[in-house]
Amino acid sequence: MAYSEKVIDHYENPRNVGAFAKDDPTVATGMVGAPACGDVMKLQIKVNEQGIIEDAKFKTYGCGSAIASSSLVTEWVKGKSLDEAAQIKNTDIAQELALPPVKIHCSILAEDAIKAAIADYKTRHGS
């Protein structure tokens, strides 16, 4: 299967790979997917006092499109408020990366990862 240039770029030079310290109270984690399905995404966001996502990191087990989708969303969520980040749609991700129909689930997973990270933040901060 031929990948789009953007997928290859994110795959070859993934942005923001890594992890934050788990015990940092400003950090929230979303992990979605399952190994049996062939992809697991872990997205971490670091949220400042104003409720803005200052930084984001990811680790992904999955195909090139899954890695590219998660790399892309770490770039997109930075500087956004939690509510703004929650507005990111899988269709935007799929369009930006020119994902073929068979890889749309990767963009859905990336959207789910953002939502899971935000939900984790809200649970930890009781709001």
Next chain:
Amino acid sequence: MKLPIYLDYAATTPVDPRVAEKMMQYLTMDGDFGNPASRSHRFGWQAEEAVEIARSHIADLVNADPREIVFTSGATESNNLAIKGAAQFYHKKGKHLITCKTEHKAVLDTMRALEREGYEVTYLDVQHNGLVDLGQLEAAMRPDTTVVSIMMVNNETGVVQDVAAIGELCRAKGIIFHVDAAQAAGKVAIDLQTLKIDLMSFSAHKIYGPKGIGALYVRRKPRIRLEAQTHGGGHERGMRSGTLPTHQIVGMGEAFRIAKVEMAAENERFAKLRQRLWDGIQDIEQVFLNGDATHRVPGITNISFNYVEGESLIMALKDIAVSSGSACTSASLEPSYVLRALGLSDELAHSSIRFSIGRFTTEEQIDHTIKIVHEAIEKLRAMSPLWDMYKDGIDLNTVAWVAH
């Protein structure tokens, strides 16, 4: 070194230059382009002679009689003709067939088609090493069983089934035994005088011949009869009509002739290359060799790299042409059913790579492959949340994953 390195010889092989050279003599006005079925002139006679020489080369490789070789378009057609042809011809005896779960789709899907026609099929499990359990096979045999179809060499794992023992079981019970030998011919010794095999499928393009040509061995003593699946001019003793493609057949014949001469030396060389590859890779943590370690052909090595996903691994290995045990690349997103049948978890099946070496593989290519594999695994594991969890001592089976 020329990149990418081709390590997918089990998918197809390049045509050997000696074979291509020969084929070119049967195409143009200057060559023997005639229709082998034309009986009224020299053009036909010469083409027919070339076809018969090729037929005997194919028979020679497997110690059969040339009259037992029927040309087809490839192993897929041979499998269809063998299984459907025998099941339909002998339907009055019974409508039960036996095969196993790791067969090629050309066998499994043919069986499915027969199920829709009212046949009953038993799909045997394989053991963890990929081999069929003979006790299980014998237990599955019934008075109304007409055909058993088991491949000789598995295309994904390279595991070699004990077709000699299976043949004895079948013959003792009067059941027709079909063997898909697409990956076996020219790779392992086959002697159809001693093996109790009734039907055997061959492909040319897996052993340096052209694509689009294959053959089916149909035993004469005891005689096996088939219901034709392609009707027409009654070519190939009525079993497979259609004008014989002389150049393709000549190519297949030459490929089989060369295979007979060079097989022993080639296997010795492949065994060394395979060992070199495995020695270079097995020191990576959480790496597993799939399929039986001894009962397999030296050309195919199937390895699972835990905590790394197969398709991204293929991307990282862009300088080597290999295939993923995970069929993601064929867009079905299902892990390999062959590896699943060996008892591998979905994750491990998703994380496996088939390296298949062949006639033009060099030591230098293997060494470069080892280097690229190490770099790829390191890069992808640094990116893998599963690897982190493994390193933290978390048992992934205890995690509540949300399947999607």
